[in-house]
Amino acid sequence: MIAERKKRFLLGIDIGTSAVKAALVDADTREVVASASFPETVEREIRSARQGWAEQDPEQWWADVKAAVLLLGERTGESLEAVEAIGITYQMHGLVITDARRNLLRDAIIWCDSRALQEGTAALEAIGKERCLQHLLNYPGNFTAAKLAWVKRHEPEVYAHIDKIMLPGDYIALRLGDSVTSTVSMLSEGVFWDFREQALSRDILDFFGFDPGIFGTTQPVFSNHGTLSAAVAGELHMKAGTPITYKAGDQLNNALSLNVLKPGEIATTAGTSGVIYAVTDQLVYDPLSRINGFAHVNHLPGQTRIGLLLCINGAGISNRWIRDCTGAQHSYAQMNEMAATVPAGADGLLYFPFGNGAERMLENRIVQAGFGGIDLNKHSTAHLYRAVQEGIAFAFRYGLDIMRQNGLQAKVVKAGKANLFLSQVFAQVFVNVTGLTLELYHTDASVGAAIGAGIGFGIYTEANAFENLRQAAVIIPEAGLSQHYETIYQDWLKKMDQQILQNKS
Numbered sequence: 001m002i003a004e005r006k007k008r009f010l011l012g013i014d015i016g017t018s019a020v021k022a023a024l025v026d027a028d029t030r031e032v033v034a035s036a037s038f039p040e041t042v043e044r045e046i047r048s049a050r051q052g053w054a055e056q057d058p059e060q061w062w063a064d065v066k067a068a069v070l071l072l073g074e075r076t077g078e079s080l081e082a083v084e085a086i087g088i089t090y091q092m093h094g095l096v097i098t099d100a101r102r103n104l105l106r107d108a109i110i111w112c113d114s115r116a117l118q119e120g121t122a123a124l125e126a127i128g129k130e131r132c133l134q135h136l137l138n139y140p141g142n143f144t145a146a147k148l149a150w151v152k153r154h155e156p157e158v159y160a161h162i163d164k165i166m167l168p169g170d171y172i173a174l175r176l177g178d179s180v181t182s183t184v185s186m187l188s189e190g191v192f193w194d195f196r197e198q199a200l201s202r203d204i205l206d207f208f209g210f211d212p213g214i215f216g217t218t219q220p221v222f223s224n225h226g227t228l229s230a231a232v233a234g235e236l237h238m239k240a241g242t243p244i245t246y247k248a249g250d251q252l253n254n255a256l257s258l259n260v261l262k263p264g265e266i267a268t269t270a271g272t273s274g275v276i277y278a279v280t281d282q283l284v285y286d287p288l289s290r291i292n293g294f295a296h297v298n299h300l301p302g303q304t305r306i307g308l309l310l311c312i313n314g315a316g317i318s319n320r321w322i323r324d325c326t327g328a329q330h331s332y333a334q335m336n337e338m339a340a341t342v343p344a345g346a347d348g349l350l351y352f353p354f355g356n357g358a359e360r361m362l363e364n365r366i367v368q369a370g371f372g373g374i375d376l377n378k379h380s381t382a383h384l385y386r387a388v389q390e391g392i393a394f395a396f397r398y399g400l401d402i403m404r405q406n407g408l409q410a411k412v413v414k415a416g417k418a419n420l421f422l423s424q425v426f427a428q429v430f431v432n433v434t435g436l437t438l439e440l441y442h443t444d445a446s447v448g449a450a451i452g453a454g455i456g457f458g459i460y461t462e463a464n465a466f467e468n469l470r471q472a473a474v475i476i477p478e479a480g481l482s483q484h485y486e487t488i489y490q491d492w493l494k495k496m497d498q499q500i501l502q503n504k505s
Helices: 058-076 117-127 129-136 144-154 168-177 184-189 202-208 230-236 250-257 316-325 332-339 381-405 424-434 445-457 479-504
Strands: 009-015 020-026 032-038 083-090 096-098 164-166 244-249 266-270 274-280 292-295 306-312 350-352 370-372 412-416 437-441 471-475
Touching: 009 058, 009 168, 009 445, 020 058, 020 445, 032 058, 032 445, 058 168, 058 230, 083 168, 083 250, 083 445, 096 168, 117 129, 117 144, 117 202, 129 202, 144 202, 164 168, 168 230, 168 244, 184 244, 184 292, 244 250, 244 445, 250 266, 250 274, 250 306, 250 445, 266 381, 274 381, 306 381, 316 332, 316 381, 332 381, 332 424, 350 381, 350 479, 381 424, 381 479, 424 437, 424 471, 424 479
Parallel strands: 009 083, 083 244, 266 412, 412 437
Antiparallel strands: 009 020, 020 032, 096 164, 266 274, 274 306, 292 306, 350 370, 437 471
């Protein structure tokens, strides 16, 4: 009689802007056993007390993590005590601060918050543009370092009590296992890391007056970032001591989940924000810092792996906004179906997907979202849905052209079949306006985090971790459609340039 294989699992947790998602992956087959999201039917809000501000409560993330994991356990019927390792991915660039007792000092200032532009600009002027690009690969902008400087300047009583600063994934790891760790990848996304010196940036620390003791211990992405405490293990019906062996920002993790690890490979995602992410083995940068460079998950001493990231703040959030503005009467699937009934170009209706904070690809300008060419006698709700999806795709093309100006030569891009890429309209417009062949795969962020945990735990290597990655579709540009969309895009681009000029005045 053949003994039944002892099951062992990997748990992936994705701390998104709108929800937390958890996935349970069979460590031996790499198959997804179950997944769960929380909240299930609504999306978490971004609080904005003032224009350009964006905050969320880390305690809500933690509550949602616990709810998602418990829901996962209910759905699978498997014992979560068989989880061998945990991986975490999270919304990038957010600032979480705690005191010496690990208590939160304020809500998190998240990725799309623009309040710290003044602090970032001051650092840029003091350190110098060329030195910032050479050493940080970025301008300080409104990244985590500038956000922390804003707290120091405007909330000195809060800053005085800071013991540790964290990114969102660090905080969830802390709540799971009571350890505070960091990585070069995480420090670079906060613009705290000097790539030339391979150390915390003295320029940033000295200019802002930050104490290096506020950071967690720096270690590789694929390593032990703490172990599950007995108290939390009891709450989640898991095994105490289960290690957290992977922790990375969402866009780096998205690339990992698509097996985008080698120089020359690129990935894209269209969630709350939209991103094109290209891997290189060179310390390169955009002279205007419209593209950002961060240490990829497999960046190590002696192995340079930089992720060049082009971000569009107003991607999926635009789709959610138009859904809510039309009474939330249609599901996203229904919106996609309705958009498909409208001809390419939405009968002249254009949409500009901005309005969610300073856009780095627009040199940190705060540009408002808007429609152009509305015809009250012609345009319907379906036109609005299609115009929004087309406008987001056009913004991807705008960003891709910036990356091409900086040497990107890729012809194929990978994406998970999720979010906006579930829309046939969006995928078709994306392919034909960018000229890229799109490979879609059955994966998502939480699954990527689980596989990352498997690499960190030593079950997999980078070479074999994605042997079972399944392709969902390949969409290639069509000459006739590409030409048609090029005409529409040029009209969109002309009007967008006019909008930017209006914002300057």
